[in-house]
Amino acid sequence: MTLLVILLAGVGSYFFRGVFILALADRTPPPVVAKALRYVGPAVLSALVATDLWGPDAAAVGAPELVGLVGAGLAAWRTRNLIVSVVVGMGLRSVLVVLGL
């Protein structure tokens, strides 16, 4: 039974990931749809950040995390470097945690 559930979850996940690739790759979407699809990236990935931080199974977010978040955002914006931004964010959070804030 567990295996069946896992297999169905796998099939369902593949369906979600593949349905539009397989159905729409050979079609040209209407202009408004093509425009809307450009905003899937920023919209869903930002929503992912918010859900990771404030969703139902997220750990508590306090001052260290908020400062880390702002710092990482600024670092990403200034340097355009992902590694730098993650290091800045984790570093700021650790410093504030160690300081007991």
Next chain:
Amino acid sequence: MSARSPTRRALVASVSLFVPAIPFGLVLGVAIGESPINNLLGWSTSSIIFGGASQLTLISILAAGGAPFSALAAALAVNSRHLMYSAALSQRFADQPRWFRWCAPYLLIDQQFAITEALEDSADDWRRFYLTSGLVFWTFWQTVVALGLALGPLVPHSWGLDFAVPLMFLGLVVVALNRVPAVVASLSGAAAAWVFGGLPNRLGLLVGGLVGVVAGTLADRDRVDVVEEAEDLAADAIPQHDHPAPAHRPDPDSGDVS
């Protein structure tokens, strides 16, 4: 293999992008080990489902004695955001061979979408990049979950390494933001996901994504309309010349947020 080959670039990008996800994979491995589910069966979710959040959802509900159907429904709800990735990437597959269209969805996790969506490669290079980064993520994921399962808690929770995952996605978003409507999509998507954060099975994520897409699209249309109206007004106000309108016109798509 030159420094700029798609394979090489994909290796660098995916390996560094995978590092923040390591703690999560270890946590998932521990959850599988602590659940009453057979270890091998639990680990098989990594290859059969290949999606950390939905795997953890499925395992937790089954471990807590939940009904198999509700575990399945919850795991699928968590992964429903991939519908949007699929739609957003669909045009990338116009020039791709059929075998790749069938294989690629299996590898389409959040990280994979985030690093391949904005690439400006030829169809062949894009495919090489996609396959390389996808296989790196896949291999690392199987390994890390197995490590968590075999060795138990390796990283004290107090280190807060979980925080690296949202930071990484934040960085990916910010680095890609180049136009005002994209900023609108990003902020409204995050705000809506926060407001609806209480919905079960991370459905707030789906709501946030949809709200962000709609907001970004509306912001884009408004900008185009405003710019075109301004140009029409200006054209009316200026006496007609013999030569056509100046070649340089404000491009509504090039708005810079900085």
